[in-house]
């Protein structure tokens with residue numbers, strides 16, 4: 343008789359409550375109705391999961407009637423053959439469709455309705471959890487019997503969890519039969535030790551915070567992979583929780599990201615991010631200070647016209663070849679989202695700036711290949727090998743961060759040009775020159791890029807011009823490439839302080855040149871100090887150093903943790919590449935005085951922390 347996928351079924355001879363409460367599975371009755379598809383795991387993407395349409399709902403109500411009213415006799419039969427109740431006004435149903443037929447469904451009762459089916463069982467005073475504001479009840483997991491043993495029930499349960507997570511839920515509650523409690527436990531649900539008995543069936547009241555279920559999900563990544571491969575996910579929320587990319591910036595925990603105590607910034611050294619250690623040019627600071635009140639309350643030029651003109655003049659390119667944005671991160675998301683999809687082939691250096699892995703792999707789910715940079719070779723790009731790898735034009739996009747982060751290595755302009763020239767025009771090159779000013783503007787690919795139809799140069803003004811906070815950047819490319827992106831750029835894309843600061847910064851190249859020279863001296867001196875501590879230091883042209891801690895000493899994570907105590911924030915670089923290992927540590931180059939504090943903090947960590 344009734345039996346569920348993974349045993350998730352109500353037994354048949356119990357009351358109506360059972361039918362409406364428990365995850366249930368239909369029985370032979372439903373099979374006789376001929377609405378069931380065959381068993382076994384559906385082939386790739388053969389299963390659709392979507393929000394129930396009105397038509398689906400009629401089938402759900404009919405199935406419930408077939409099972410609980412007709413078959414089980416637990417509910418008086420209705421002349422219309424449908425079983426539903428008032429919770430259905432606000433219940434969400436997710437259905438699994440296989441071969442055009444409904445193979446299962448699950449329901450989620452959101453808090454907005456103000457009532458749960460649990461209310462029919464237990465007075466709220468006895469509910470064993472307090473956080474009820476964003477409580478969701480998961481109910482009625484129903485899988486037609488021919489689908490037992492397939493991924494279907496798991497996929498529906500996962501869909502219900504994602505629905506709750508994506509709706510800002512904090513807790514899920516379920517009433518599960520004792521026999522199936524282990525399924526919920528393994529999903530992260532906690533048994534509250536409260537039994538609810540109906541007829542011969544004993545239910546356990548179980549609940550979980552969204553964080554608890556999320557932790558369980560993270561422990562079983564293969565399961566989500568399988569769901570992704572098997573299911574055509576047509577729900578309005580994404581199958582995977584949108585991932586965030588880790589960027590350092592941990593110092594804001596010390597400063598307070600609510601900005602309550604900004605002066606605490608003076609007590610910390612934020613060498614975990616690569617912001618410039620020197621202030622923006624005097625003209626930037628004086629203009630912003632003098633006009634701050636007006637700059638803050640005034641709408642900027644809509645299309646950044648003055649900023650575009652200033653960039654074009656400074657770089658010797660046409661205005662139509664410049665597209666500004668609120669930081670290069672803004673432009674990366676704009677462009678990649680426009681150009682790439684899951685079928686796109688992308689080549690990234692490894693290691694490189696983590697946002698590229700994040701956007702291409704995690705957000706857009708492209709097919710990403712990694713071009714390995716080797717520690718034995720000092721992470722220099724092997725030009726001939728790279729050229730050979732891209733020669734057939736199979737990649738849609740090749741990203742070259744130059745100088746690269748976290749390595750600090752630089753590929754000369756002529757070599758980048760020759761790689762591009764030898765590659766079919768079907769491959770687009772994205773050259774990220776965030777740190778190029780530290781080598782010299784003359785080394786930029788901007789002018790070359792504008793002459794070609796397959797090059798985009800991404801120019802952050804954050805790190806080279808000390809403007810990270812105001813978010814100014816631009817793309818430099820042929821107008822044909824930029825025009826579609828320009829159409830998708832909102833008005834006032836860069837704040838007025840950001841536009842003014844960038845224009846003023848470009849007016850004072852001599853000031854910045856002096857800062858780059860000072861940075862180079864500070865970097866070389868810091869590199870020597872770190873080498874004296876026994877660290878391997880990768881030669882760098884930029885305002886940061888990639889180092890490797892002694893292999894027999896504490897890991898980068900341990901050193902980072904220890905240095906934080908003295909207000910020194912460093913970056914554990916292990917996750918910035920696939921082969922960096924556990925001892926890769928990156929530090930920004932700061933002022934000479936701060937650099938000695940950083941070196942002292944590392945020395946102290948190495949001598950104190952047990953490996």
Ligand SMILES: Cc1ncc(COP(=O)(O)O)c(C=O)c1O
Pocket residue numbers: 616668669670671672695743747774776801802803804810814815
């Ligand atoms: C290589 C690289 N590209 C881009 C960025 C993002 O810079 P922004 O968004 O501030 O322009 C960074 C920031 O660290 C970076 O290192």
